[in-house]
Amino acid sequence: METIRIGLMGLGTVGTGVVRILNDHRDDLTRQTGSTIEIRRVLVQNTEKPRDIALDSSLLTREAEDIVAADDIDVVVEVMGGVELTKGLIERALRSGKHVVTANKDLMALHGAELVAIAREHGCDIYYEASVAGGIPIIRALTESFSSDRIKRMFGIVNGTTNFILTKMSQEGASYEDVLKEAQALGYAEADPTSDVEGLDAARKMAILATLGFRMNVSLADVDAKGITGVTKEDIQYGKRLGYELKLLGVAERDGESVSVSVQPAMVRTSHPLASVNGVFNAVYVYGEAVGETMFYGPGAGSLPTATSVVADLVAVVKNMRMGVNGKTLSTAYKEKKLQSDDRIFGKFFLLLHVEDKAGVLAQITQAFAANEVSLESVLQQPNQENPKAEIIIITHDTNMSGMKNVIRELESMDVVNKIKSVYRVVG
Incomplete structure (x- = not known):
């Protein structure tokens, strides 16, 4: 029986999970692939560090060349992170x-197209299921299950840290600052949480999903990203009163041959499945022209969930090796990239305004909407004893982004509007 020799780069949380699955599921993997999968070498920073995993210490190395340049390695499994150094390796x-x-989501979001081209040129596979949504097989679904369909829209929760924070704020009424500290203490958020809370992590994942779903090279720079640092518990409480949960959503949409991709906090109707996705869980909602609506849900991170996706990719590589089709099954972005202009991006919006509490204010505000052809679904004034000014909540009907931006500029110039407290997209 053929032995497939693995070089593992990284032995942190995910790398340890990969070793554990390969050890515990050895017989099943052999039967599925018809080959023995064997770890030949593992790249680590410290070869003397104690580890709670069954692994022969003689396999450990601190030299990446022992893996990428070795003749006795068939497949490189990279779970160490980083971008430029890792790209070169x-x-x-x-x-x-x-x-x-x-x-590595950062690597694939920034250099995925280039690496796929190199892999195809040299008859090699490069798989990256674990780069988005941990244990959810969303990438395989987009490249295989939806290959006969045309995807019109994808949106969902693709960052577990921010979903944990917003869930806690919603369920416990806690402040953003307090929940962030708790997330850091639990290990859900890094000491520097910028990538998560500013929406950058989610933006990288949405760039990958949009590239695969729309068959065009969508880069990180094409994603309009906004994080949750401005979200307050008042925003969440107002949303709950009106039947919404606040979630950080990645949204990718296609209109004809042009696309838009964004990451933003959004009000999700409580009747929508995404509203009940809580904690560190992820979910991606996909709408295809033929299949209609589908949702993929599961753990977005963690040692074994993410490692499961890594090993599933490894199984796919080994099966391709046995069939002699490596490098021929890679999904390529063959369509020209066309980004939608603001006047072609549509949605409903939630606005919370702090305004002067006097007659005629509401008429001036609604006139700004009417002048830009933005119709209103509801206008509410909510009492707030902590705010001496009037608080007005407005929810629009579907409107284009261009008109909405014009309205916001007009509101900002009005003397009677003290502050545009919040603007969120409305989903579901």
Whole structure:
């Protein structure tokens, strides 16, 4: 029986999970692939560090060259993170005929198209299911299950840290600052949480999903990203009164041959499935022209969930090796990238305004909407003893982004509007 030799780069949370699954599921994996999968070498920073995993210490190395340039390695599994250094190592592995499995969303969002092209050129596979939504098989669904359909829209919760924070704020009425500290203490958020809370992590994932779903090279720079640092418990409480939960959503939409991709806090109707996705869980909602609506739900991170996706990719590589089709099944972005202009991006919006509490104010505000052809679904004034000014909540009907931006500019120029407290998209 053929032995497939693995070089594992990284032995942190995910890398440890990969080793554990390969050890615990050895017989099943052998039967599925017809090959024995064997770890030959593991790249670590410290070879002397104690580890709670069954792994021969002689396999450990601190030199990446022992993996990417070695003749006795067939597949490189990269779970160490980083971008530029890691990109160079993966390029070397591909150019030397090694297949690659990676969980690196940053790398694939920035350089995915280039690496896929190199892999195809050298007859190699590069798979990256674990780079988006942990254990949810969303990438395989987009490249295989939806290959006969045309995807019109994808949106969902793709960052577990921010979903944990917003869930806690909603269920416990806690402030953003307090919940962030708790998330850091639990290990859900990094000491520097910028990538998560500013929406950058979610934006990278949405760039990957949009590239695969729309078959065009969508880059990180094409994603309009806004995080949750401005979200207050008052925003969440007002939303709950009106039947909404506040979630950080990634949204990718296609209109004809042009697309838009964004990450933003959004009010999700409580009747929508995404509203009940809580804690560190992820969910991606996909709408295809033929299949209609589907939702993928599961753990978005963690050692074994993410490692499950990594090993599933590894199984796919090994099966391709046995069939001799490596490098021929890679999904490519063959369509020209066309981004939608603001006048073609439509949605409903939630606005919370602090205004002067006097006659005629509401008429001036609604006139600004009417002048820009933005119709209103509801206008509410909510009492707030902590705010001496009037608080007005407005929910619009579907309108284009261009008109909405014009309204916001007009409101900002009005003397009677003290502050545009919040603007959120409304979903569901």
